[in-house]
Amino acid sequence: MTNERRVLVHPDKISLAGSAAARFITKMIDVLETEDEAHVALTGGSMGIAVLDAINASAARDSLDWSRLHFWWGDERWVPRGHADRNDQQAIDALLTHVAVDESHVHTFPAPGEYEDLDAAADAYAAELANAAAEGSYPRFAVTFLGVGPDGHVASLFPGLPGIRETERSVIAVRNSPKPPPERLSLTLPVINNSDRVWLMLAGQDKASALGLTMAGVATDSVPAAGVQGRKRTVFFVDQEATAEVPEDLIAKNRYWTSADDN
Template sequence: MTTDRRVLVHPDRATLAGSVAARFVTKLIDLIDDEGEAHVVLTGGSVGIEVLAAIAHSPARDSIDWDAVHLWWGDERWLPRGDADRNETQARTALIDHIAIPAENVHPFPASDEGLELDAAAEAYAAELARFGRDGAEHPRFAIMFLGVGPDGHIASLFPERPGPLVSDRTVIAVHDSPKPPAGRLSLTVPVIRATERVWLVLAGADKAPALGLALAEADPASVPAAAALGTKRTVFFVDTEAAADVPESLRTPPSYWTGAMETHDWMPSSWEPSDYRRS
């Protein structure tokens, strides 16, 4: 497994969201062209949803063959279907409702009003993952996984000093004692994250700087779950300047931006190197 972590620093969160969105569109087009399909894991959080909204507003959005894309989630709050605080609801509003993706290609976690207990819901999502695994695998081959990072270093709903980051025998866990409300949550586990080809962590704000610094320093994942986030091909932290306060200069990579045939927006600076852009 690669231990290569790159940090792309952007001047502000709007530029960050637009840059990640443009990179995602280009990478997804390439992946579908090469593989015929792509399984993608979405995240919640304010910056994660801003990225999805930027994808929806991209003039290249419809260049993606959405019939070939499957969308999943890294975690979810145990709330009724359609609740405004569900990651699924926010993702639908920001992106999914605006693209021509088949309903059967969207794989949300179960909701609290669907007749399942939390532990049974975790088992149900694990079964759904396994349904799309190749050659008996427990989950699909995820091409891209978006993750947010909390100020405490949590990713998905894997929180510090809780059992979640250490679970290795399941693909999905039920979280009964989340330190952030609601207490009940569902989450993918570290083995699924580390089996993903490209892990893209997106974070902004000065409150995220300590967690980012500890993750890059390879802290104990039990205390800083973000330190466990590694992709099999690439791991990229997309951050703004405030979040990058504790990042050594040696780990920073100048970001690249798509301007190509796309309409130029105020979040798209004019520098772009195709070789840099596509490799992520």
């Protein structure tokens, strides 16, 4: 399949979350028709968790064989396990405790106290990725969910910081995040871009600049989201407010879709 970028515009955050949820269930059912198992990378943030809430609320939720899915995370805050700020805990509360997922398939990032330091924790998660890979150093994710910050950051890959330029490591330790907490763990861009599909979610007018710059193809070092490219498809799920500052020449029919156009 030829790689495509799509922008799917929704009236509001609720419809955005519902659309992404419905597509996820449908797509994963399709994937599991030809694969024994599939790997999914989750994200945190208000929209990331809203999508998981919508999946959980869907009448079609149990049509998916959750036992055949592996769940990973794009990044994690370096706070104690079970802390309300951890992306994994939010996802567990929103969805994973409600479906028949195998506990051994829930691959959470390490937490403070479990390894000597942040670097050792990054190495441990990298080893777990490698162990799950059919080939290479990490599995190919069927779907990777990403939020996008107003500055264009994805996972914990921030503009101007060295993490966005990392090409050798699959997992990095972040000690100078401009968003609290300063210490985090993150997948790197090569892992993200090895995904078959990357679904980015942007809602609110404060994300309009990041969306416009991303679609304009600015330098990845300045806007990390601009460097995201799934192997098969890259989809931006956005609400109407997030399109407020996108230049008209970037919303041409051949580059911009409404939700009704997506197939």
